[in-house]
Amino acid sequence: MPDKMPTVEIVESNWTAEERAEFSRRRRGRNYLLLAALGGFCLIIYAIALVKLHENGQMW
């Protein structure tokens, strides 16, 4: 394991400040969507597991 997290950055860019802000906004939006998708997936698997365990009498 590296002692420092790798950094990812865009260099040699001649984007304007507005373009940089737009790029960040879009990336943030994508990250939130991914978070929601992964969270939803975990939740649905968890709920299915609870239902299946309950149906099979392996829970209270």
Next chain:
Amino acid sequence: MNTPAIKLRGLGPSAQRAADYIDRRASGATAPTGFQGAAPLGLGATATDWLTLLKPRVLTLVVFTGAIGLILAPVHMNPVITLAAILCITVAAGAAGAINMWYDRDIDAIMRRTATRPIPAGRISAPGALAFGVILAILSVLVMAIATNYTAATLLAISIGFYVFIYTMWLKRSTPQNIVIGGAAGAFPPVIGWAAATGSVSALPILLFAIIFFWTPPHFWALSLYASGDYERAGVPMLPVVKGQRHTRVAIMVYTLIMVPVTLAPFVLGLTGRFYGVSALLLGSLFTAYSWRVLHDAQDATGASLTKNAPAKACFKYSILYLFLLFGACAVDRLV
């Protein structure tokens, strides 16, 4: 707009190769393989672009018909499992749509109606869209198998495969009957919903499958009558492009006349009640009237509309409402 060079620090060579690829695309250089007509990737995709890959408009109909299959099934299901089954059907249909957009990115770029989609517009890379579709397809089938049963999961996998391999990759570009046979892909959701609840398939879901199967040609041909220029430019052999508009108008009428008796079959066979039977008759009569107007639209010698295809546009809009109302009537009939 000038595009940046991307330099990754602290990551491996494969990540840098990916960045170099994006860089080449952004600078307008041709991609190593595949489609070469996409715009630069620019500022990247928005979250909405990724959701657009799932074809959300089509999904509403898929969710609805899938849910009807679950409602009609004579088995009580746990609400969590019901929700999971509907979600799996939705995600699978969306995944098939994403793979379809990946495969059709060359013709999408040519057609006005689809040129702004995320891949031809250059906001999402083609490999990214393919990976997105494949991952969602696999996950949806696996979760369906875990949550419900293997019959439903197998049907779900078949429906994805049918849409991607049979319709998108084979039929769509090779025959004017593409919609007729390919329509089967869109007819799966109620069967999958029923199978998720019961673990088997019986007469009613097969009839629901047949209804969507025979509904698809008049629905799509009505659209293709006023979008045939797009299809012609892209070289897609839709019926109006290959056989002409007059032939297409007749085909819409013929398939409507086949579809209406099929919609009455569940009532005639005693699988639904009187409410559905009356609804199917009234809605079907109206569909026939819309098709009749398409057939007798004012036309020139080639069959091209002189009314800017107003009857075809009305028929297309009604066909969507028709399916919602017909399946809704079926559900109401069962629940009340």
